[in-house]
Amino acid sequence: MNRDVAIVAFGQTDHLRRSDELSEVEMLMPVLHEVLAATGLRTGDIGFTCSGSSDYLAGRAFSFTMALDGVGAWPPISESHVETDGAWALYEAWVKLQTGDADTALVYAYGKSSPGSVRDVLTRQLDPYYLAPLWPDSVALAALQAQALIDAGATDEQDLAAVAARSRDAAAGNPHAQLRGPVPHGDYLVRPLRTGDCPPIGDGAAAVVLAAGERAGELCGRPAWIRGIDHRIEAHGLGVRDLTDSPSTRLAAERAGAFARPVDTAELHAPFTAQEVVLRGALRLGDDVTVNPSGGALAANPVMAAGLIRLGEAAARIHRGASDRALAHATSGPCLQQNLVAVLEGDPR
Amino acid sequence: MLRAPLVVEFPFTRSLGPVQSAFLTGLRERTVLGVRTTDGKVLVPPVEYDPATADELRDLVEVAPTGTVTTWAWNPGPRRGQPLTKPFAWVLVRLDGADTALLHALDVPGPDAVRTGTRVRIRWAATRTGAITDIACFERDQSSSGVTGRHARPHSGRFAAQEGPVTGIVAQARLDYTYSPGRAQSQYIRALAGHRTVGERCPDCRKVYVPPRGACPTCGVATTEQVEVGPRGTVTTFCIVNIKARNAGNAAIDVPYVYAHIALDSADLALHARIAGIPYDQVRMGLRVEPVWSDDARFPDHYRPTGEPDADYDTYKELL
Ligand SMILES: [Zn+2]
Numbered sequence: 001m002n003r004d005v006a007i008v009a010f011g012q013t014d015h016l017r018r019s020d021e022l023s024e025v026e027m028l029m030p031v032l033h034e035v036l037a038a039t040g041l042r043t044g045d046i047g048f049t050c051s052g053s054s055d056y057l058a059g060r061a062f063s064f065t066m067a068l069d070g071v072g073a074w075p076p077i078s079e080s081h082v083e084t085d086g087a088w089a090l091y092e093a094w095v096k097l098q099t100g101d102a103d104t105a106l107v108y109a110y111g112k113s114s115p116g117s118v119r120d121v122l123t124r125q126l127d128p129y130y131l132a133p134l135w136p137d138s139v140a141l142a143a144l145q146a147q148a149l150i151d152a153g154a155t156d157e158q159d160l161a162a163v164a165a166r167s168r169d170a171a172a173g174n175p176h177a178q179l180r181g182p183v184p185h186g187d188y189l190v191r192p193l194r195t196g197d198c199p200p201i202g203d204g205a206a207a208v209v210l211a212a213g214e215r216a217g218e219l220c221g222r223p224a225w226i227r228g229i230d231h232r233i234e235a236h237g238l239g240v241r242d243l244t245d246s247p248s249t250r251l252a253a254e255r256a257g258a259f260a261r262p263v264d265t266a267e268l269h270a271p272f273t274a275q276e277v278v279l280r281g282a283l284r285l286g287d288d289v290t291v292n293p294s295g296g297a298l299a300a301n302p303v304m305a306a307g308l309i310r311l312g313e314a315a316a317r318i319h320r321g322a323s324d325r326a327l328a329h330a331t332s333g334p335c336l337q338q339n340l341v342a343v344l345e346g347d348p349r
Numbered sequence: 350m351l352r353a354p355l356v357v358e359f360p361f362t363r364s365l366g367p368v369q370s371a372f373l374t375g376l377r378e379r380t381v382l383g384v385r386t387t388d389g390k391v392l393v394p395p396v397e398y399d400p401a402t403a404d405e406l407r408d409l410v411e412v413a414p415t416g417t418v419t420t421w422a423w424n425p426g427p428r429r430g431q432p433l434t435k436p437f438a439w440v441l442v443r444l445d446g447a448d449t450a451l452l453h454a455l456d457v458p459g460p461d462a463v464r465t466g467t468r469v470r471i472r473w474a475a476t477r478t479g480a481i482t483d484i485a486c487f488e489r490d491q492s493s494s495g496v497t498g499r500h501a502r503p504h505s506g507r508f509a510a511q512e513g514p515v516t517g518i519v520a521q522a523r524l525d526y527t528y529s530p531g532r533a534q535s536q537y538i539r540a541l542a543g544h545r546t547v548g549e550r551c552p553d554c555r556k557v558y559v560p561p562r563g564a565c566p567t568c569g570v571a572t573t574e575q576v577e578v579g580p581r582g583t584v585t586t587f588c589i590v591n592i593k594a595r596n597a598g599n600a601a602i603d604v605p606y607v608y609a610h611i612a613l614d615s616a617d618l619a620l621h622a623r624i625a626g627i628p629y630d631q632v633r634m635g636l637r638v639e640p641v642w643s644d645d646a647r648f649p650d651h652y653r654p655t656g657e658p659d660a661d662y663d664t665y666k667e668l669l
Contacts, residue, residue: 020350020352020529021350021529021531021532021535022531022532023530023531023532023533023534023562023563024531025531025562025563025564026531026532026533026563026564026571027531029563029564029569029570029571032569033570043568043569056524059355059357059524059526059528066562068566069562069563069564069565069566069569070564070569071569072565072566072567072568072569072570073566073569074566074567075567115355115526115527115528115529116524116525116526116527117524117525119428120428120429120430120524121524123430124522124524128361128363128518128520129363129365129369129373129394129481129518130394130451130452130481131452131481132361132520132522133430133480133481133482133518133520134430134431134432134452134453134454134481134482135428135429135430135431136431136439136452137428137431140422140424140439141439143422143423143439144420144421144422144439144441144452145420146422147420147421147422147465148419148420148465151420151465188423188425190422190423190424190425190439191422191423191425191460192422193422235400235401236396236400237392237394237396237400237449238441238450238452239393239394239419239441239443239449239450239451239452240392240400240449243420
């Protein structure tokens, strides 16, 4: 049987277009201190630490080792790193807690998109034989998916504009978001996607604390229990996939138990408007579900942290009693290539 | 804030499996190969293993150089490395005879000239090397209808060309950044410009870090108090370099030379630098050294002996 594990604290930076005055560790440290202070834990109390970031964003090899200074990693701590979104670092930490080797875990993620050109940087994660030599950028690939969805009659440009507007409206209540309130739908960046359909480019970091069993109740008034968590992947070739659907999201949601009972909230990691349409369909979310009350990735998209932030935002709503059962989703790769789904619940009030 | 351009550039060299090798060799010979799965589907571009069943796939077939657009996106601003330098459409194309689609560029004058369902054909590159870029792009094809249903034909995967099969690819990668080192390191670099070495002290454990990175790795807290250290220091350990690293900055340096860890006076972390002004085989632990600055340098060119007596081992043993 699974051990009960909960998210007991969440923190994030303000997400900004540039953060030249801060190194990665300088940007990250206040968030680490925030989640530690929220739980009363000190760095030495943490059983396992796991992070997510990307050397290609930083432009330097082993860039994550510098960030480790911020967690007091010397003398050596039990630590790991994933070269992808921090949501997968949370998954690894959850597994570690399942083994019983640790009772608490610190999970963090950060990304600075400002030093490079993130559209070009993300081409380097693609198939090196058939895709990478063509340098198809992240917006172009998302646009191919959006057009497929429009051709299938599942959405149109007006619908997409409404997704964008609703996200940035919601973000008006999120002081950390980069785009808040009305944002013009704008010109085509890569048609059919307009600038308003695309996420802001920026820098940011986030952290959560996980705790198992009774420890969770000691550290948090209302822990966000992870009732299920799973991640799945689509076929490697874009031209093999049906870009209008996300079977891997649906499978991960099934395995996480998302369909057992309705959720009241969903935090979806959809950097592009059309991807929210795909995810709503795959997850069979009804109109009664509050989707992305934080504004989602369309309001703040610190690459490598934006997925972890979905889990953190969903948990924070449970912490403050705004949700009882929430779904959190994270994605990585082109056109929703890999997808993670977690179901979070608060104890009855 | 300090900023500097940073270019990351590398050739990405990869070997090919038998199916990818046949496909890329085929492109060089202006032939498009796919692979047939155990349930009869034809995958183009082909893969070595079935994405659904994980079966090993080796059953090569030839498909047509013509096909149908399955989705598209108009790119008004081509970026470096992309197939065309003028505005073009990204397309997924299902070639006649294939069941899956291939990503490439379509050369059309504007977004009104492309739709899902548009018939297209391959425009081959003039020079072909066995790469996906041997397809220069696609262009519209008014002559073929596609409805006649051209089928995939078996193919051996072998070609008569003298060059032999393509066995690998070299994909050039280049990414441009503007690097900024953040608060602590900016202050360190600024001080160096004035020939001073400035570290930062941890408010908890009181250790002084040089160069400062903004955080104490033991306490996990921000370091903010600046402390000038050195300029003199002690060699804590060293190595003798017999083969020069390939770097233009090393051109004037003769081998063998000594590279050392140096604990600057009042610093709690050793930094590293080259030692000169002493025969390489006389450098030793405990040697007292000082920086040598060349006129306009932003960091010491090297460190040289001060002539002081060697430091006692106990004074630097914690810094090894
Ligand atoms: Zn300290």
